[in-house]
Amino acid sequence: MSFVPLQGLARLHVADPPRDSEIEFSGPQRTIRLPMRGAIPVLTRALRADDAHASVTLLSAATMLAMKLVAAGRVQRSAAGHAWRVGPMSPDDDDRVRAVAGARTYDGLDADEAEAIVRALLDAVADTMTRQGAGVAAGVPTRSTDATADHRSLAERLAARVADDDLPSEVFLSLRVEAPEEQLVGGRVSVVPQVHEADVATHVTDAEQLWASSGGHGFSVRARANAAVALRRAAQAWPVLDRLLRRPVPDRLVLDADELTDLLDDGLAALAAIGVDVFWPRGLRQELVPRARVEVKRRDGQGAPLMTGVFGPDALFEFDWRLALAGDPLSDEEMTALAEANGPVIRLRDNWVVIDPETARRARLAAGRDRRGRRELKPVEALQAVLTGSIASGIGQGDSATVEVHAGATLEKVRDRIVDAAQVSPLEAPPGLQATLRDYQRHGLTWLAELTGAGLGACLADDMGLGKTLMLIALHLHRRDRRLATGPTLVVCPASLLGNWEAEVRRFAPGVPTRRFHGSQRDLGSLVSTGSTTGEFVFTTYGTMRADHETLAQVRWDLVVADEAQHVKNANSSTARNLRLIPSQCRVALTGTPVENNLTELWAILDWATPGLLGSRNAFRKVWAAPIESGVDPAVARRFAQLVEPFLLRRRKTDPGIAPELPPKTETDQVVGLTQEQAVLYESLVRESMRRIEEADETTRRGLVLALLTGLKQICNHPAHYLRQAHGRIAGRSEKIDLLDELLGTILAEGGAVLLFTQYVAMARLLERHLDAAGIPSLFLHGGTPVRQREEMVATFQGGGVPVFLLSLKAGGTGLNLTRADHVIHVDRWWNPAVEDQATDRAYRIGQTRPVQVHRLVTEGTIEQKIGELLERKRSLADAVLGSGEVALTELSDDELRDLVTLRTPHG
């Protein structure tokens, strides 16, 4: 772009040598000072501009005259011998000079002054046009302008060469970029080749010097040929340099915008590969670093969102791709200027800057029509960006280069909260919690509170027995205490665990209303109408939820908990789909299985807990699962871990912080209910037996009572057990079996080992059949098992060969080393629980080498539950039944007995 003003005064500043002269052009807006090289083109055309100032036309006419003289060969050395000038001048030439001067005088300039200017300019043009220095070197006479033969004799030349032998000949090349203002304006720069002494890089001279004179630069004569060879190699690496070799003296090269782009794109690398450095003027080449800013975008919400909070699906985030100069992001105007630049040279913040063409291309894309540099992000993208600190910029064709992310202030706060959720100073147990939380449980509670508070879901995947239920109950109470809760809490769990949940809520949070939404009489009552904040705990099963999600969806739940969340690991199942339709403020998934090992399951669970976090299933497969599983790029696995870590908390029993806090034995009563079939059997047996017992005499009575009690226990186990069905259907007829399946599922997934105790061999056989059908290997040891076989079984179990060991209680015997078990399940109970426990622990060395979880399956409302309660009430009776327990029970009165055996249905 030419912006040299021609309307104002132009002044010639003469210098010595004349080629260094400069011309100053002034105008209304600016004044520019150009060297001869830059001024000559302007002056050759200035005569065409009709509004040019008189001083300009004077210089212009002088320039044209100078050109004519040079074209005619009228150039000679100056008197001092170091420059060129016009001459010899004929009288006609002098006339012309005076004519030019006289015709263009102006105010403040007379003819003589004008003539002086003209003559000075003629010499300046001549000196510039001849290009070569006319320098004098010591000891070597210069050639005359006409002679082409060297006047020195061969001998003289050879003599000169001997002195030169001490000077260095081996050289290497570098390039120096010069960027005078007038060139930068046109998007151009100059490149000057430099020659360095090999091994003494500080001895450097412009290549021009090796040709222009034969001394003074400190290099031998041979250095010139070596420099030419070096330049040839450089031109092979970057062909634009070839132009230099076409000149007699490779002095400098002017690059236009395209050539400069080519240098930046390819040339620099190619030259660097052969050891040619390129030096830039200070400040000219600055790095423009791309950064992306991600921030929450405020928008008025419409309709009730499924999940509120910063990361709800209605949330919007902004992505703003910018270039930063020296750490300072460019403004919109600067980005536009950058995008509109024609070449790599632009003016940015009062400085000329040469930018990398690749960066400029991306800036153009960012600022272009599509405005790809600024766009909205989905929550998943924003979360990923802010957690991993980088994002795929999407700027540029197939450009998957990740760019650094700077989170906006709001997002930064949220990110900090999420990442540090587990390290935030632990909360105190909320009021209303009847339990002491262990340290790791307080951390778990704090973590849950932080995530749910930010509107994000969580997946708590602690080992079984660490108290997930307790932590959830604490979370529920916490949200109420801090007035964060906007509705009741819904727990979705397997049917076999319903009783357990209810029991634990009643135990740890007494006073909190609970309700079961299950069975044909289920009803949500007042919860459905207005947003109730009663702080109620509602339990439902996966089956009920699947069938009746529409009813459930009518309640504005605060917290929805998916217990044993591996039940929704298949995202396509109607269970999983319907679960997603239930609205909530926040969601927590609980699971005991190591979910991080299976990425598809992990996706299903986290996608429910925090929808959109990991993207669609296909996107997830493509972006994360496939690359991680192929293992080609470990960085992907690292980034994924960074993304997922804040949302997944998993502690193991064996963790150093946890194990010491666990007692050697933890006992849990797992409460289950009766199936319809069992209830019918139970009630009819009671009715039948009580009638006969009341009518019986003393001796028969004892037998009848025993038969009754035994029968009831068998019914509680399984109808097939009581009915002596050796081949009947097992599944679905007893909740104890269902619960057993749940527990075993988790235990086996953890890689644990379990002892199953029952007092009945028939029940053990039934269990064996059931396990066999499920493909679970088991060992069964009973009274009749031969000794050698016992030893083999124990060895197999201890060696990890089989995970399930069935034992009949009476198998007894001390010295059975089954310390590998970390779980014990009492499928049914003997008469005195405390005594029985001690016996089993001793006999089987339970809890001696590792913490053990003991589960006692207790059928609600039945004799199993009542015996325990009875024993607590009547200590004397407890003492009395030491040893042969059942005998004492026969001493109960009819009423007491009836009380004991009547089925108590659970309240809804």
Add this chain to the structure above:
Amino acid sequence: MDSLPADPISGDPMVFPRVGRVRGAAARSTTWWGRAWVRSFEETVVDAADLAVARTLARSGRLGAVMVLSGMSSVVVDRGGPTSMMAQLRVSQLDARAWDVFVRELVREAGFTAALESGELPVDLVEHADQAGVELLPGPADLETACECDAWAQPCVHALALLYQLAWHLDADPYALLLLRGRTREQLAAEPPPPVLLDDAAARAAEILRLAREAPAGHGLADSAVAAYDEEVSRLV
């Protein structure tokens, strides 16, 4: 057999070590000037069969080191017995005026020297010199051979073998050709810096004048015609 008198020699000789036995046809000349050299002497041979014999001899390993001096080259040939014989070549050298013309063309482009130093004889250089009346590559008339063998016509097969081997050496180092024509590498390197090419400046000035006749008139900021003009002229300045 009289050996040819040698002129007073200037500069060091170039000595090319003996070439051992070469198998197959890999001994063809690979460069354009090597091939031109071969063409120039093959024309002088009466009996084409001699060429085949000479080529075999060149590949046989029986030729010793080849010496090259200004205008001359020689080699010793092992004849299989106790005695050996020497074959010689004389090339007419370019005179001082011709060398001045050649050097003037040589210094017109820095790339020419660079090419020579890199083992390449630039075609453009030879053509420009040719156009200026100086033929670097010798023709048949410029070559004269002698040998200590008893062949009744020259070039004999030994001299031809020498010529073939010289073609290989020229392939590798064109300075050998320049030496045969009368100038050493050092002499060429010691040439003073190129004179101011006044012709060049005059030509450029004339071109500028021509361009100026069609110069655009505007001088606004966004005038691309003006920018293009300025750029073109500045390349000639």
